[in-house]
Amino acid sequence: xxxxxxxFVVAVVIAAGFxxxxxxxxxxxxxxxxxxxxxTATDFSKVFVHYTGWLLDGTKFDSSVDRGQPFSFTLGAGxxxxxxxxxxxxxxxxxxxxxxxxxxxxxxxxGAGASIPPGATLKFEVELLDVEPGPMKSATVExxxxxxxxxxxxxxxxxxxxxANQGVIExxxxxxxxxxxxxxLQDFVTxxxxxxxxxxxxxxxxxxxxxxxxxxANALATQAGFDEVILVDGGIEAWIAAGYPINK
Numbered sequence: 255x256x257x258x259x260x261x262f263v264v265a266v267v268i269a270a271g272f273x274x275x276x277x278x279x280x281x282x283x284x285x286x287x288x289x290x291x292x293x294t295a296t297d298f299s300k301v302f303v304h305y306t307g308w309l310l311d312g313t314k315f316d317s318s319v320d321r322g323q324p325f326s327f328t329l330g331a332g333x334x335x336x337x338x339x340x341x342x343x344x345x346x347x348x349x350x351x352x353x354x355x356x357x358x359x360x361x362x363x364x365g366a367g368a369s370i371p372p373g374a375t376l377k378f379e380v381e382l383l384d385v386e387p388g389p390m391k392s393a394t395v396e397x398x399x400x401x402x403x404x405x406x407x408x409x410x411x412x413x414x415x416x417x418a419n420q421g422v423i424e425x426x427x428x429x430x431x432x433x434x435x436x437x438x439l440q441d442f443v444t445x446x447x448x449x450x451x452x453x454x455x456x457x458x459x460x461x462x463x464x465x466x467x468x469x470x471a472n473a474l475a476t477q478a479g480f481d482e483v484i485l486v487d488g489g490i491e492a493w494i495a496a497g498y499p500i501n502k
Contacts (some may be wrong), residue, residue, distance in 0.1 A: 256421050259456075261352065267433055268451065273471060274281070279356030279357075279358070279375065280356065281337050281340055281341055281353065281354070281355055281359055282343055282352075282353070282354035283352070283353060283465050284348040284351065284352040285349065285350075285351055286351060286352055286379065287348070287350035287381070288346075288349060288351060289345060289346025289347050289348040289349030289382060290346060290347075290348050290389050291346055291347055291348075292386070293346065293385050294344055294345065294346050295342050295343055295344060295345045295346075295382060295385050296328055296329065296330075296343070297329055297330030297331075297343065298328060298329065298330055298331060298343075298389070298390040298392075298466070298468075298472050298475070299328070299329055299385050299386060299387050299388040300326055300327070300328055300329075300385070300388060300444070301326065301327065301328075301342060301345075301382060301384070301385055301386075302324045302325070302382075302383040302384040302385070302386075303318070303324060303325055303326070303380050303381060303382055303383060304318050304324055304325070304344065304380070304381045304383060305317070305318050305319070305325060305351075305379065305380045305381070305403055305459075306318075306319055306320075306378065306379050307376055307377065307378045308376070308377045308378075309357060309370070309371075309374055309375075310374075310375050310376075310377060315370060316369065317368040317450070317477055324383055327411055328388060328472060328476075329343060329388075329481075330332075330343065330345040330468060331361045331468065331469055331472045332465065332466075332468075332469045333414065334353065335359060335360045336359040336360075337353060337355030337356075337359035337360055337376070337378075338353070338355075338378070338380075338428065339354040340359065340431055341355070341378075341380065342380060342382065345380075345382040346382065347382055347383065347384060347385060348381075348382065349382050350378065350379065350380065350381040351379070351380050351381075352378070352379055352380075353376075353377070353378040353379075353380060354375065354376075355375065355377075355378065356374045356375050356378055356407065357373045357374055357375060357452055360374065360375070360376050361376075364439075369413055375385065376479050383499070384433075385413070386480045388472070388482070389472075389475040389476055389482075389483065390471055390472045390475035390476075390483045390485060391482065391483070391484045391485070392484065392485050392486075392487050393454030393484050393485070393487065394411070394459065394484055394486075394487050394488075395486060395487070395492045395493045395498065396490060396496070397497075398457060398459070398484075398486045398493075399498055400429075400494075401457065402423075402425050402426075405425060406428065406455055406456075406457055407427075407454050407456045407457065408423075408425065408426040408453065408456070408457035408458075408459065409426065409427045409428075409429040409457070409459075410422060410423065410426045410427065410428050410459050410460070410490070411430065411431035411432070411442070411458060411459070411460045411467065412415070412428075412430065412461050413430055413432060413433065413488065414428075414432055415434060416432055416461060416490070420461075420490055420494065421490075421494075421500035421501055422450045422500065422502055423459070423490075423493065423498075423499070423501070424499065425502060426457075426459065429442065429445055429446075430442065431460075432464065432466065436464065436466065438466075438470075440461070441460065445477075446478055449478075451487055452478075452479050452480045453481050454481075455482040455483075455484055456474065456480050456482065456483050456484065457486060458470070458471040458474065458483060458484065458485050458486065459485075459486040459489055459490060459493070460489050460490070461489045461490055461491065462488050462489035462490075462491045462492065463489075463491070464489075465497065466486070467489060468485060471483055471485040474483075478502065
């Protein structure tokens with residue numbers, strides 16, 4: 255029996271980056287030890303790491319090394335703070351990096367528990383132990399345009415007002431997943447659970463301005479039973495910027 259897509263809401267709302275404000279500080283990445291091989295950490299792959307984290311005053315607040323238990327997460331899916339998603343991407347197995355993460359890419363003005371105060375800049379040492387390819391793939395708008403010639407399954411998950419304002423792509427099914435305030439719609443779960451053939455690749459396009467677009471596509475790949483889910487990079491904005499056909 256096909257597993258119902260009922261746990262998606264949990265996957266979407268779990269995000270460690272709480273702050274939306276912008277500050278001047280940027281993520282700093284230093285390679286402490288080179289990795290090897292052709293396998294790299296890419297978006298939506300599952301990565302296994304050892305890490306230690308400190309405040310800038312030298313206070314250690316967490317360490318998987320001390321526990322002797324590696325930590326794993328899906329890269330680029332919003333399961334960790336933004337500084338980790340950005341800082342681990344591109345690492346090779348065996349590589350070790352130092353990440354200096356400003357508050358707006360960490361835990362923001364809220365901090366985290368008693369260990370990480372509000373507004374804290376964090377220092378991490380991260381070693382990539384292993385990588386498992388993710389179930390979700392990505393495609394450029396050029397590749398998506400070519401794929402549409404064969405009439406694949408494709409859904410546009412933007413809001414109805416965005417359909418009206420930005421236009422829609424012929425041959426792509428409109429299936430709104432979020433309301434105007436970015437809240438997930440339960441009607442989308444019902445529609446996905448009623449979807450037919452799941453062995454055919456499913457293309458997903460949304461808005462690049464909505465960070466939950468990638469999280470939703472990854473959840474479709476991991477929870478909804480589709481054999482292959484392909485997220486269109488850059489969303490509708492990239493499609494329009496490329497000058498491809500759009501219906502208003």
